[in-house]
Every structure is written in structure tokens, then in C-alpha cells.
Amino acid sequence: xxxxxxxxxxxxxxxxQGKAIQRAxxxxxxxxxxxxxxxxxxxxxxxxxxxxxxxxxxxxxxxKLLSNPVIEDFQxxxxxx
Amino acid sequence: xxxxxxxxxxxxxxxxQGKAIQRAxxxxxxxxxxxxxxxxxxxxxxxxxxxxxxxxxxxxxxxKLLSNPVIEDFQxxxxxx
Numbered sequence: 001x002x003x004x005x006x007x008x009x010x011x012x013x014x015x016x017q018g019k020a021i022q023r024a025x026x027x028x029x030x031x032x033x034x035x036x037x038x039x040x041x042x043x044x045x046x047x048x049x050x051x052x053x054x055x056x057x058x059x060x061x062x063x064k065l066l067s068n069p070v071i072e073d074f075q076x077x078x079x080x081x
Numbered sequence: 082x083x084x085x086x087x088x089x090x091x092x093x094x095x096x097x098q099g100k101a102i103q104r105a106x107x108x109x110x111x112x113x114x115x116x117x118x119x120x121x122x123x124x125x126x127x128x129x130x131x132x133x134x135x136x137x138x139x140x141x142x143x144x145k146l147l148s149n150p151v152i153e154d155f156q157x158x159x160x161x162x
Contacts (some may be wrong), residue, residue: 021123024146030138032128038141041087041122042102047113057111065105 001046001054004077007067008039042066054079082137083128085158088148089120122146134159 009015018036025033044061048054055076062074090096099117106114113139125142136157143155 008124021146025142026143033125034128035126037124039122041120043118044114045116047115061106064109065102
């Protein structure tokens with residue numbers, strides 16, 4: 001199975017990387033770029049008996065390995081057979 | 082408008098962060114995790130006259146600011162009014 005998990009900084013957390021990109025866009029002449037938030041995207045290939053087991057595994061991975069739950073939110077975006 | 086741009090390492094590029102996560106998953110008892118690739122995800126809020134202008138702006142941003150075209154591929158995943 002192939003899955004995609006995304007991890008983004010929580011709304012209340014400052015994102016200096018995103019801010020730097022937004023400023024750089026302004027310097028390139030793109031003042032229309034109002035906000036940039038940078039997060040992570042994981043493409044995961046896994047073996048699981050069924051979709052439910054894959055979801056449980058991905059939730060555990062996302063919580064323990066892929067994100068820092070104090071400052072980031074994760075989402076299992078897709079699971080494909 | 083709100084847009085999502087994703088940036089992933091090219092297939093032929095090694096991804097040591099992804100590899101480290103895959104090994105850590107194995108150490109947690111999840112041998113079923115066969116491959117992990119780590120990339121970036123950007124949520125961008127922008128002002129553009131229409132969808133076509135937004136696409137052109139996002140392509141330029143992705144190429145110049147969000148990715149390294151030598152080792153990464155980018156994709157404009159979605160644009161919402």
C-alpha cells in the first residue's frame with residue numbers, strides 16, 4: 001500500500017521558515033503572497049493486511065516518529081492499495 | 082486564494098531522513114514499513130487576479146524559492162478561491 005501523511009505546524013505556532021519564504025517572495029516582486037506555512041510530507045510504502053490496520057499503523061507512526069504533537073498536527077491524507 | 086505546493090526528493094536521489102524513519106519504524110516493531118520518502122508541504126495564501134495568474138506565480142515560487150530543481154520535484158497540488 002502507498003500512503004501520504006502530512007505534518008504541519010499548529011496554527012498558534014510561529015513558522016519562521018514560512019515567514020522567510022513569504023518575505024523572499026515579496027523581494028522577488030510578489031507582494032500578493034500573504035502567508036506561507038511550511039510543513040512536511042511523507043510518502044510511505046507499507047505492508048498491511050487491510051485498510052484499517054494500515055490506518056492504525058500510520059496513526060502510530062505519525063504520532064511517534066513523524067511529528068512533534070506539541071507543535072505539529074498530522075493528517076493521513078491518502079491510502080492506496 | 083489558498084494553495085498547496087508539495088516538494089519531494091527526485092526518485093533517483095537518496096533520502097537519508099526517510100531511511101532513518103523507516104529504520105525507526107522497524108525498531109518499533111513495524112517491519113511492514115517498506116519505504117519512507119520525506120518531502121515538504123507548503124500552504125500558501127495569495128492574492129491573484131485569477132487562477133491562471135495564481136498558477137504562474139506558484140510555479141515561479143516553487144522553482145525559485147521552495148525547491149532545489151536539481152534534486153527535488155515540485156507539484157502545485159491545489160488552488161482554492
